[in-house]
Amino acid sequence: MTNTDQHRGELVDPFTGVSQMVNDTRVYQTRDVHTLYTFPGYTKAEWMTQAAELREHILVSNGLTPMPEKTPLNAHIFGRIEREDYTVEKVYFEAYPGFFTTGNLYRPKGVKGPFPGIVSPHGHWSRGRLENSEAGSVPGRCINFAKQGYVIFSFDMVGRCDSGEQIDHAYGGEREALWGLSLMALQLWNGVRAVDFLETLSDVDADRIGCTGASGGGTQTFMLTAVDDRIKVSAPVNMISAHMQGGCLCENAPNLRLDISNIEIGALMAPKPLLLVSATGDWTKDTPKVEYPAIRSIYAHFDAEAKIHEVQIDAEHNYNKDSREAVYAWFGKWFLGEEDTTKFKEVPFEVERDQALLVFHNRELPEHALDADGLTCSRIESAEEQLAARKPTNAASLDQFRKEMGDALRRSLAIRIPDSTRPNPVEGPDFTAQPFLIGGNDQLPALFLTPKTEAENSSATLIVHPQGAMNLINPETGQPTRLVADLLIAGESVLGVDLFLTGVHSSADGKVIRDDSLRYFTTYNRTDAALRIQDILTALAYLKSQVSVSTLNLIGLGEAGLWCLLAAGFADVARTVVDANRFDSDSDAAYLHTVPIPSIRRVGDFRTAGTLVAPRHLLIHNTDNAFRTDWIADVYQAVGAADRLKVEPKAVSEEDIAAWLLR
Numbered sequence: 001m002t003n004t005d006q007h008r009g010e011l012v013d014p015f016t017g018v019s020q021m022v023n024d025t026r027v028y029q030t031r032d033v034h035t036l037y038t039f040p041g042y043t044k045a046e047w048m049t050q051a052a053e054l055r056e057h058i059l060v061s062n063g064l065t066p067m068p069e070k071t072p073l074n075a076h077i078f079g080r081i082e083r084e085d086y087t088v089e090k091v092y093f094e095a096y097p098g099f100f101t102t103g104n105l106y107r108p109k110g111v112k113g114p115f116p117g118i119v120s121p122h123g124h125w126s127r128g129r130l131e132n133s134e135a136g137s138v139p140g141r142c143i144n145f146a147k148q149g150y151v152i153f154s155f156d157m158v159g160r161c162d163s164g165e166q167i168d169h170a171y172g173g174e175r176e177a178l179w180g181l182s183l184m185a186l187q188l189w190n191g192v193r194a195v196d197f198l199e200t201l202s203d204v205d206a207d208r209i210g211c212t213g214a215s216g217g218g219t220q221t222f223m224l225t226a227v228d229d230r231i232k233v234s235a236p237v238n239m240i241s242a243h244m245q246g247g248c249l250c251e252n253a254p255n256l257r258l259d260i261s262n263i264e265i266g267a268l269m270a271p272k273p274l275l276l277v278s279a280t281g282d283w284t285k286d287t288p289k290v291e292y293p294a295i296r297s298i299y300a301h302f303d304a305e306a307k308i309h310e311v312q313i314d315a316e317h318n319y320n321k322d323s324r325e326a327v328y329a330w331f332g333k334w335f336l337g338e339e340d341t342t343k344f345k346e347v348p349f350e351v352e353r354d355q356a357l358l359v360f361h362n363r364e365l366p367e368h369a370l371d372a373d374g375l376t377c378s379r380i381e382s383a384e385e386q387l388a389a390r391k392p393t394n395a396a397s398l399d400q401f402r403k404e405m406g407d408a409l410r411r412s413l414a415i416r417i418p419d420s421t422r423p424n425p426v427e428g429p430d431f432t433a434q435p436f437l438i439g440g441n442d443q444l445p446a447l448f449l450t451p452k453t454e455a456e457n458s459s460a461t462l463i464v465h466p467q468g469a470m471n472l473i474n475p476e477t478g479q480p481t482r483l484v485a486d487l488l489i490a491g492e493s494v495l496g497v498d499l500f501l502t503g504v505h506s507s508a509d510g511k512v513i514r515d516d517s518l519r520y521f522t523t524y525n526r527t528d529a530a531l532r533i534q535d536i537l538t539a540l541a542y543l544k545s546q547v548s549v550s551t552l553n554l555i556g557l558g559e560a561g562l563w564c565l566l567a568a569g570f571a572d573v574a575r576t577v578v579d580a581n582r583f584d585s586d587s588d589a590a591y592l593h594t595v596p597i598p599s600i601r602r603v604g605d606f607r608t609a610g611t612l613v614a615p616r617h618l619l620i621h622n623t624d625n626a627f628r629t630d631w632i633a634d635v636y637q638a639v640g641a642a643d644r645l646k647v648e649p650k651a652v653s654e655e656d657i658a659a660w661l662l663r
Contacts, residue, residue, distance in 0.1 A: 063180020468503020
């Protein structure tokens with residue numbers, strides 16, 4: 001009698017009834033730029049944890065983990081214009097080698113420094129940093145700041161004014177997102193390097209650097225203040241809103257706002273001085289009663305309510321004279337020690353001709369300037385170099401890699417663990433089959449198979465099939481598959497799950513309206529692949545917390561093998577079996593087809609995932625010389641665990657998988 005014969009018996013669809021219960025809100029509740037967001041409120045302890053996580057999440061979302069090397073700026077400052085009490089100069093420097101930040105530098109004249117410095121992103125005005133209208137004058141605010149005693153650097157958004165000579169404002173796409181490259185990522189790095197630039201100037205006090213901008217420049221302001229501690233005073237104008245998060249590509253990095261809004265990002269300034277300027281005629285009309293009190297509640301945790309203030313201007317979307325004067329007064333209070341706001345009334349100004357301000361007017365781009373494709377290739381090459389430099393060579397460096405790159409991969413996958421529930425079992429002849437739902441709002445149907453004769457040392461295996469748990473049952477005989485039967489005979493319990501949009505989950509409630517083609521979808525929503533990886537971790541957590549087992553194993557069949565490898569390093573799994581499914585791990589196109597997760601390649605993709613599993617037992621099969629395992633093999637060798645890694649180019653049979661698992 002074969003092992004399979006011992007487990008004969010009809011097991012008609014155990015999910016009958018369960019499928020009608022599935023109500024996974026992830027299927028039909030998606031977020032976008034205009035989704036109304038309610039600030040949840042945080043205790044101080046909760047906020048300290050959230051703030052640290054959020055800063056790292058922003059960096060990963062923008063491809064800044066690992067932090068890029070700060071290569072020489074090679075700054076050029078020229079074209080000096082002398083006015084009575086200030087000067088204006090043209091500036092360009094290399095934020096990345098071959099990628100230029102461009103703008104104008106305004107400085108006080110006739111007085112001695114060092115002065116406070118201000119980085120000034122301009123926003124989506126039609127003329128960029130040259131905009132000089134009643135609604136907003138970028139040169140006007142720079143001139144007035146210089147007259148008041150500041151050095152201020154007004155720099156281009158990527159693709160605008162001089163920057164448009166090199167890169168378009170539509171930079172980026174799905175492939176770039178795999179590497180953490182996006183328009184927002186470039187602009188955030190421009191901001192970081194703009195602070196670096198100010199710090200190189202002898203007339204700038206590096207301990208007094210601030211940032212202000214309106215609209216898209218407001219987004220750049222609060223993003224920069226969130227991740228760069230060198231910003232001491234901040235004034236994002238007409239941007240932070242509970243119901244509009246930013247309407248441009250440059251404000252929507254993939255993965256950025258999966259569970260949060262700009263309110264939390266703005267609150268990361270706490271407890272340093274923050275001014276919120278809003279307008280009655282745009283999406284910030286509710287700031288005095290919604291966004292400001294929310295962020296102020298965070299400042300209260302630090303007894304720093306005096307360091308946050310709001311001013312609302314009765315106008316349409318703007319950075320007009322009234323808004324500018326509010327900002328002058330705020331910076332004057334904290335940087336110049338002046339409480340008298342009347343001293344910061346705007347004085348008349350005369351803006352220079354465009355030709356006098358444009359960096360590349362009658363001037364060619366440097367010969368080594370990169371175009372969009374060249375920039376992408378350069379940044380990918382740099383990312384690969386950074387990853388290679390972090391490749392573990394011993395147990396100590398593996399621990400360091402796990403902390404840095406493992407955390408980065410976790411944030412790329414956006415992992416979290418929900419609760420579990422468990423209803424009544426269904427009896428089989430030699431085993432018990434128990435269908436149930438795991439999770440609260442994030443539900444996944446599960447099938448738990450347990451042998452009626454339990455082994456002395458109980459263990460459980462999660463088997464993930466890309467089409468769902470019912471594929472663990474032979475549809476013609478109603479019997480468990482050979483793999484499941486062999487595990488049950490050995491006393492192993494088996495859990496199968498219908499991951500997100502697989503199996504009966506795929507038609508849950510008939511509400512499948514999730515449309516991932518919507519604009520900026522991945523800024524606000526996890527991809528299907530990321531949610532499936534989350535579900536694997538949820539199922540493993542269920543087994544660990546709800547079932548009394550001594551050992552936990554994981555098997556991924558077909559395409560699900562890739563999802564399992566990405567999950568395995570974040571759970572206490574003794575043995576993992578991965579069907580590589582002949583995936584081409586060097587092909588961006590393959591990632592986009594199978595695991596289109598933002599920043600996944602930037603944080604090391606399957607190389608990092610495999611490293612996180614070491615030194616535990618790992619079987620990778622069906623590689624077909626397409627799925628590269630040399631990195632993983634090197635790590636296992638380096639930490640003395642080469643005998644725990646098995647790689648097979650061809651697909652391994654279910655019988656052999658069971659034998660390896662039970663060894």
